[in-house]
Amino acid sequence: MIVPSTLTILALCAGLTAVRSADAGNVDLAMGLLVLAAVFDGIDGRVARMMDATTKIGAELDSLADAINFGVAPALIVYAVVLRDNQSSAAQDFGWVVALLFCAAIVLRLARFNTLLDDHDAPQYTKDYFVGVPAPAAAVMALLPIGLQQHFGEGWWVSMPVVAAWLLFIGLLAVSRVPTLSMKSANIRPSALAGLLFIVAAAAALMFTFPYLLMIIIVSAYLIHIPFAWRSQRWAAAHHEHWDAPARDRRLQRRDERRQAVADGSRRRVMPQRSTARLGLRRPQGPRED
Numbered sequence: 001m002i003v004p005s006t007l008t009i010l011a012l013c014a015g016l017t018a019v020r021s022a023d024a025g026n027v028d029l030a031m032g033l034l035v036l037a038a039v040f041d042g043i044d045g046r047v048a049r050m051m052d053a054t055t056k057i058g059a060e061l062d063s064l065a066d067a068i069n070f071g072v073a074p075a076l077i078v079y080a081v082v083l084r085d086n087q088s089s090a091a092q093d094f095g096w097v098v099a100l101l102f103c104a105a106i107v108l109r110l111a112r113f114n115t116l117l118d119d120h121d122a123p124q125y126t127k128d129y130f131v132g133v134p135a136p137a138a139a140v141m142a143l144l145p146i147g148l149q150q151h152f153g154e155g156w157w158v159s160m161p162v163v164a165a166w167l168l169f170i171g172l173l174a175v176s177r178v179p180t181l182s183m184k185s186a187n188i189r190p191s192a193l194a195g196l197l198f199i200v201a202a203a204a205a206l207m208f209t210f211p212y213l214l215m216i217i218i219v220s221a222y223l224i225h226i227p228f229a230w231r232s233q234r235w236a237a238a239h240h241e242h243w244d245a246p247a248r249d250r251r252l253q254r255r256d257e258r259r260q261a262v263a264d265g266s267r268r269r270v271m272p273q274r275s276t277a278r279l280g281l282r283r284p285q286g287p288r289e290d
């Protein structure tokens with residue numbers, strides 16, 4: 001129990017120190033500490049399961065740390081870096097309200113997530129999807145204006161209306177019921193392993209050279225995947241006979257159905273018959289009698 005809980009506490013300390021660093025103007029350190037907090041958050045649960053040290057207090061501690069690291073910390077960092085500096089008193093107050101709303105949305109999202117964990121009657125396919133944008137992803141997306149500022153400099157992307165609208169949009173995605181893919185049950189085909197490793201190498205190269213550009217690419221890719229996840233989840237919900245099938249089998253089934261639909265459409269497609277009157281032709285007449 002002590003090792004997983006220690007990792008959770010380290011994640012909590014990293015997230016709060018990120019807020020202090022952002023308030024002091026050290027944005028790069030703040031972003032790095034948040035990444036470190038996310039790494040600790042990602043491995044503490046796995047370590048607990050590997051060591052067979054999962055406890056109820058550990059689960060509660062992890063949830064509370066997530067609320068701080070992915071709700072409170074990002075909201076305070078965006079407020080300190082973008083919504084507070086060079087703003088009037090009224091604008092600062094409005095920015096603070098937006099930060100509070102984002103933080104509240106993440107806390108509500110985590111509360112719903114904990115509730116759904118206790119639903120043991122949920123179909124098997126629901127384990128492949130999150131309900132709404134998960135808290136770590138929402139935190140990274142909320143920090144996008146700072147990434148744009150660090151990579152491109154000042155611009156409209158760090159203006160008060162744009163940043164406020166962006167935070168509220170991400171908060172709504174977090175508390176919405178829009179399905180997003182969960183990578184926990186993803187299976188990588190051996191034929192795709194080489195391509196995946198190349199993408200990982202490219203991401204590592206960007207991380208050490210243009211980290212904020214990598215952040216922009218990741219956020220953009222995540223937003224693009226949401227419509228596909230929504231379509232995939234609707235298909236899984238409509239096909240009750242495949243609820244318990246692995247994700248790979250469901251993908252094959254969807255592909256076969258698309259091919260069948262294309263084939264059926266091809267067979268139904270006939271050349272339109274044009275009216276002889278529109279072509280200016282007359283029906284052949286029988287021989288006239290003089």
